[in-house]
Amino acid sequence: MTPSDRVATGLLTRADGFVQLITPEGERRADPDLDRWVVDIDTEALRGLYRDMSVLRRIDSEGIALQRQGEVGLWPPLLGQEAAQVGSARALRSDDFVFGSYREHGVAWVRGIDPADVLRVWRGAASSGWNPYDYGMAVPQIIIGAQSLHATGWAMGAKWDGSDAAAVAYFGDGATSEGDVNEALVFAASFEAPVVFFCQNNGWAISEPVGLQSKQPLAQRGDGFGVPGIRVDGNDVLAVLAATRIALDRARRGGGPTFIEAVTYRMGPHTTADDPKRYRTDDELADWRARDPIARVGALLAASGLDLETLEREVEVEAARAAGALRASIATMADPEPMTVFDHVYAEPHSHLDRQREQYARYLAQFDDGASAQTEGGAR
Numbered sequence: 001m002t003p004s005d006r007v008a009t010g011l012l013t014r015a016d017g018f019v020q021l022i023t024p025e026g027e028r029r030a031d032p033d034l035d036r037w038v039v040d041i042d043t044e045a046l047r048g049l050y051r052d053m054s055v056l057r058r059i060d061s062e063g064i065a066l067q068r069q070g071e072v073g074l075w076p077p078l079l080g081q082e083a084a085q086v087g088s089a090r091a092l093r094s095d096d097f098v099f100g101s102y103r104e105h106g107v108a109w110v111r112g113i114d115p116a117d118v119l120r121v122w123r124g125a126a127s128s129g130w131n132p133y134d135y136g137m138a139v140p141q142i143i144i145g146a147q148s149l150h151a152t153g154w155a156m157g158a159k160w161d162g163s164d165a166a167a168v169a170y171f172g173d174g175a176t177s178e179g180d181v182n183e184a185l186v187f188a189a190s191f192e193a194p195v196v197f198f199c200q201n202n203g204w205a206i207s208e209p210v211g212l213q214s215k216q217p218l219a220q221r222g223d224g225f226g227v228p229g230i231r232v233d234g235n236d237v238l239a240v241l242a243a244t245r246i247a248l249d250r251a252r253r254g255g256g257p258t259f260i261e262a263v264t265y266r267m268g269p270h271t272t273a274d275d276p277k278r279y280r281t282d283d284e285l286a287d288w289r290a291r292d293p294i295a296r297v298g299a300l301l302a303a304s305g306l307d308l309e310t311l312e313r314e315v316e317v318e319a320a321r322a323a324g325a326l327r328a329s330i331a332t333m334a335d336p337e338p339m340t341v342f343d344h345v346y347a348e349p350h351s352h353l354d355r356q357r358e359q360y361a362r363y364l365a366q367f368d369d370g371a372s373a374q375t376e377g378g379a380r
Contacts, residue, residue: 026299087240174205234262
């Protein structure tokens, strides 16, 4: 564990050095390169982005509460990363395919996946919560960075099939140090695969600051592979939307992969098993609270004359309804049969898996015998 180092983290999280359309104070900033990509985002569309992020934050907090109450084994919070996920996901078409890590609850929300299906995985009630082909989104990937290879392979296949659909690989700053991400960049660049590498640089790879892993902005990692990079304010939903549209358009036109670094911040723990107070300071947290992705959109809407209090009340009702539905879903989640752990591991029968299945069945049978013995002989 490395102590909080403001010099190290500040290098990559400074306010300048990335594209931005909405300042932390909620002021609209003109950008000739990005503006044309979001000309369709009027006040009503901006309200929709505000609503998405607000409801998502409430769902996320409910997931944490359910874990604390013992209903869920683990939960990876996304507090602070709402703009990076909602903005990028709103840029996608239905035939694009998402390969996320384990924190992309917001992307799943935008793709139309029921939050209860996300929760189902973390409760251990299912190996995967949804059919990927129904939503164009693969199920959560726990292995750090592995999904970048899956996305590149999917994108190469789409290109060879003559499709103009694109793949998006989501990963964190820590994953950029993994071999899988670097191998994916090599393949994607070599074959000009229509894939967007979307890195949510949230400042910390569990307890290690991003400055320990990279001495330059992560967006520049792509240079060595011949993959252009965009460094965007990840707490600015409008700029993220524009940057992702640029990258997707490039992919669809045969331009190949793009690396997006969305500079954001993980306001909560890495997972509910983590205690960030051990490795970062209250001052650092306070600095990022002032750059809240939802508050800045609210300020922009209020400045445009919109009745923000009314919108907040409407969103609060919707968010409470979504959180209530998530909590209620627990009651209908049946525990899986133990032997189903072997289902869907391989597409075809496999002798080694069959052997493991038999061994596990014998192991479980020991408990059945114990229960029977206890019943027959009375309590011991």
